[in-house]
Amino acid sequence: DTEVTQTPKHLVMGMTNKKSLKCEQHMGHRAMYWYKQKAKKPPELMFVYSYEKLxxxxxxxxxxxxxxxxxxxxxxxxxxxxxxxxxxxxxxxxLSARSGQPQHFGDGTRLSIL
Amino acid sequence: TQLLEQSPQFLSIQEGENLTVYCNSSSVFSSLQWYRQEPGEGPVLLVTVVTGGEVKKLKRLTFQFGDARKDSSLHITAAQPGDTGLYLCAGGTNYGQNFVFGPGTRLSVLP
Structure with missing residues (x-):
């Protein structure tokens, strides 16, 4: 089981909707990341937070x-x-945003936009 | 922009065979990480290599970081169907900036 929890696992929304994805970790890590992954492609970095600052x-x-x-x-x-x-x-x-720190991933939210 | 290349893109082998996959770049990385990702799940960290020439072993998996810290390899001995997945290398140079993933090697181990 991953130590990074993401909710929801699946989300279908229309183009006019507003929704939020959530991520939680209790490992004491001070860097958190959002990635986007398209089918058959590697993850692409979107955002990095270090000590709660973007x-x-x-x-x-x-x-x-x-x-x-x-x-x-x-x-x-x-x-x-x-x-x-x-x-x-x-x-x-x-643990921190310093290069070389291993990153622990959640299982992701699969998002579909109608 | 730093780029990581991986080869081969796809690999299909029989159970019990050995294999090596490669991760290459023209840039120098302070560290490289290897992940395995299975369908419907996030990438799972396998290893981090930080020192040029470093070799790390994880059961049947052997990871090597090139002397110049521009390339890495993953060797699997006696592959098993449970090794099937997408193997991704990833690296960064400075405080998470320019942290990139390679395109991955999709491995299929047939029983």
């Missing part, structure tokens, strides 16, 4: 809005998504 935004459209309420939680707020945003959204955490 440190990296990989040119992600504003219809994706991350939030880190505390060191254990990471949310991704979704609004006005497009069909091409359908993908597996993965959350990961590591």
């Amino acid at each position: 440190s990296i935004n990989e040119s992600v459209p504003s219809r994706f809005s991350p939030e880190c309420p505390n060191s254990s939680l990471l949310n991704l707020h979704l609004h006005a998504l497009q069909p091409e945003d359908s993908a597996l959204y993965l959350c990961a955490s590591s």
Whole structure:
């Protein structure tokens, strides 16, 4: 079982809906990440939070809005998504954002945009 | 932009065979990580290598980091059907910036 928990596991939403993806870890990690993974492709980094502050935004459209309420939680707020945003959204955490720290992944939220 | 390449893209072998997959870049990485991902699940970390020339063993899996820290290999001895999955290498250079995944090697081990 993964130590990074993501909810929901599956989400279907229309282009006008607003929804949120949630991620939780209790390993004391201070870096948390959002990735997007399309079918048969590797994960692509979207956002990095370090000590609850956004440190990296990989040119992600504003219809994706991350939030880190505390060191254990990471949310991704979704609004006005497009069909091409359908993908597996993965959350990961590591002890710190320093390169070389192993990242622990959740099992992802499979998102479908109608 | 740093890029990681992996080869082969696909590999289908019989149970009991040995195999090696490769991860290469023109950039120097401070560390490389190997993950295995199965359908419907997130990537699971297998190993992190940080020192040039480093060799790490995990049961039947042997990981090597190139001397110049630009490449890595994963060797599996006596592959089993449970080894089937997508093997991803990933690396970064500085504080999580430019952390990238390779395209992966999809391994299928047939019984």
